[in-house]
Amino acid sequence: MSRDIRVTIIEDDETIRQGYSFLIGTTDGYEVVSAYGSYDDAAKKLAGDKPDVILLDIEMPGTNGIDAIPKIKKQLPQCFVLLLTVYESEQQIFNALANGASGYLTKNTASARIIESIREVKDGGGPMSVNIAKLVIRSFQKNQESPLSKRETQILELIAEGKNRTQIARDLFIDPETVRSHVKNIYVKLDVNSRADAIKTARKNKLI
Amino acid sequence: MSRDIRVTIIEDDETIRQGYSFLIGTTDGYEVVSAYGSYDDAAKKLAGDKPDVILLDIEMPGTNGIDAIPKIKKQLPQCFVLLLTVYESEQQIFNALANGASGYLTKNTASARIIESIREVKDGGGPMSVNIAKLVIRSFQKNQESPLSKRETQILELIAEGKNRTQIARDLFIDPETVRSHVKNIYVKLDVNSRADAIKTARKNKLI
DNA sequence: CTATAATCACCCTGTAAGGGTGATTTTTTT
DNA sequence: AAAAAAATCACCCTTACAGGGTGATTATAG
The missing domain is CATH 1.10.10.10 (Winged helix-like DNA-binding domain superfamily/Winged helix DNA-binding domain)
Incomplete structure (x- = not known):
């Protein structure tokens, strides 16, 4: 037996934010402790919220998600950041991971998978949607048709x-x-x- | 409508090999075209088998899985290689991905997830189990306690x-x-x- | 049997690297 | 407000390295 996973949502689109809040809040074992429309709104309150996992959007007014990660990590070193975004730019993914994100999902991810991923980051895993993983995998692969010997x-x-x-x-x-x-x-x-x-x-x- | 996904299994443990064969062979939309106990056994026959996806073990007698990947890719450039292994060594993962693997699962992965992953690689995704993804993610992250300014x-x-x-x-x-x-x-x-x-x-x- | 790869040699000039030492200014932390 | 750390620039020095040119020998593979 363990207490609920405390989740904070930072996402500027109100519909999506409420959607996630409802989805996660009504799932057994999960608790939505707070939801904000931007990192700047969340900044001073996060310390009090003490979330285990933050669902973070990248495209936001004010401080964007990627720049927010190191700030979050500074305030709450034990907190896991799970990115949830529509964009799949290689550079953005690498920056996010380098900044301390623990997982990376695209917004078309199924609800059940999102819920599952929150638990996975909490348990120290590194959930990634397959499209993101593909980019990451490709970044490791060398060009087979090198002109070099x-x-x-x-x-x-x-x-x-x-x-x-x-x-x-x-x-x-x-x-x-x-x-x-x-x-x-x-x-x-x-x-x-x-x-x-x-x-x-x-x-x-x-x-x- | 599309034809079955043609799968080849290369795995030295007979029990596991038969397990996978049964699991995949009896799933609708999947067809096990061949199963071998080593890459060396498979080498000459792969071209005729024309698999879409190869499930590959790393620890094998003769040519190991990682060294087998580039050879497979040379014979069958269109074929996706999905690694399925017990080891989770960082260097091994990176070598495998650099050699051209399209996905990486650990053997404790649930059957349903394996089946799903085969389709995902076939569709151009990059399935990774969360423990593997964690290592990959961590490899991107910088040390927060750098002595450097x-x-x-x-x-x-x-x-x-x-x-x-x-x-x-x-x-x-x-x-x-x-x-x-x-x-x-x-x-x-x-x-x-x-x-x-x-x-x-x-x-x-x-x-x- | 000929192209590519891999190996080594000696011409040359300019500049980059790294060690030493010291100083000023700005920023951050206490 | 004081102290510490970070960022900036200056000039001493010697050795070694970088890169361009040109050419040759020996595998190795297609």
């Missing part, structure tokens, strides 16, 4: 670790001149002429 | 992009000498004396 890719990875020719040569048991030669070929293939540009191009095209 | 973190990030003092100075509208000064402080705080070591230490401790 294996050795070149390997060397570019070491360059991206900030290593210089000498260090790379030592790592790979080859001559620094050979490293240099590979680097030149990498530059030609990527059409760049500096380490920074090579790293940038390589990351953009997921070559490393 | 904001400016120092910012500069270290630019160093990790391969930029030199002059470029960093231009980016931040400050003097190269100031950049240098920050870099020296970063080195002292991280107890290193080269860019490569600073990047390494920072990444290890998730400071950037």
